Amino acid sequence: MTMQSPENPEKMEQTPPYHVPVMLKACLDGLNIRRDGIYVDVTFGGGGHSRAILEQLDTGKLVVFDQDPDAFENAAELQDDPRFLFIQANFRFLKRYLKIHRIPLVDGILADLGVSSHQIDDASRGFSTRLDGPLDMRMNTDQDEFSAWEVVNEYSIEELQRVLGRYGEVHNAKTLATAIFASRHNAPIETGQALIAILKRFAPKFKEFKYYAQVFQAIRIEVNRELEALEDFLTQTQEVIKPGGRLVIMSYHSLEDRLVKNFIQKGDFQGEPRKDFYGNVLKPFEPVNRKPIEADDAEVASNPRSRSAKLRVAEKLPE
CATH class of the missing domain: 3.40.50.150 (Vaccinia Virus protein VP39)
Structure with a gap:
């Protein structure tokens, strides 16, 4: 979905x-x-x-x-x-x-x-760009262990660039992938709002929420192999x-x-x-x-x- x-x-x-x-x-x-x-x-x-x-x-x-x-x-x-x-x-x-x-x-x-x-408005599911919750985004929380946390914190710059560019059609996918990769070296990126804090530096002016939605969409598609x-x-x-x-x-x-x-x-x-x-x-x-x-x-x-x-x-x- x-x-x-x-x-x-x-x-x-x-x-x-x-x-x-x-x-x-x-x-x-x-x-x-x-x-x-x-x-x-x-x-x-x-x-x-x-x-x-x-x-x-x-x-x-x-x-x-x-x-x-x-x-x-x-x-x-x-x-x-x-x-x-x-x-x-x-x-x-x-x-x-x-x-x-x-x-x-x-x-x-x-x-x-x-x-x-329901999925968007439940902060614990991690789908919302406005509510703070864990980096999850799994459609099946009972069986699947692979979540948005693994994508954000374990993917290489090249893998992140592929996901952001292909599934989110993010125009500055390589720049953003590099920033995410650099940010997580200090500490893991644990929540959606922690990720949003990184995105804010790269979002086009007056199109911030669309940009956030594109990035979240890309990660969610990757997590669920949609x-x-x-x-x-x-x-x-x-x-x-x-x-x-x-x-x-x-x-x-x-x-x-x-x-x-x-x-x-x-x-x-x-x-x-x-x-x-x-x-x-x-x-x-x-x-x-x-x-x-x-x-x-x-x-x-x-x-x-x-x-x-x-x-x-x-x-x-x-x-």
Whole structure:
């Protein structure tokens, strides 16, 4: 899941909801839900999208994935629903777990790749650029030991430069990597705010918070291997979605959206279409919307984290 825009400081004292589902109606419309269908929400999070899908099912089934232990607890009241199955795992293992539960094909899959409000607003998780907490940023706090601390304190200058440049598109990645490397020789960089103190010296004027978010995004993607997981997941969707079924993906930054766009439109992550002998493009999906769907002004005003969301919908082609 992905870093969105920095939190609104005026709302920090309020108790936020676990997660406000972004573009809920557009996601449901994109899935084209049948009441007896089988659907998968691979990013349960706060469950807003999942609960809305369940409301539209009669004899159908909803399978959800989330590796975050907090998400499992948030789904507690749904566990007795016979239509509902929670799988506590990364969505890169989609096909494996569907096979374990004897679900060969599904009618639709939804993925909301954004970091949930709950994760951002919990300082102990380390995702926030405003709240002070440990350098963690793990999506799965139960199993994964590798965290943001290791990236910041143990990576070489070259490795830091790669992460910052590739995953955060930080323009002065080498300079910042060198500064981080030098700073930690005095003492380890333990918290997010300690890292921010270093970033302040290099952030562009009037764009400080965007810069902080780019750096945190880069580290978080590295910690959770997010782009690799996304590629694994997308590759498997072509094998488990029925012809005519829907793939609905919501992303929050250009790196993710580019992978999703290329996969849907070209059947290839690099945007180089595979073709048959006759020159026909070999791809598993057909885009339902040529351009990504974006939140309207009203939703952005009520939920600023929807500002950067891009929603793409595709339909599985016949074999």
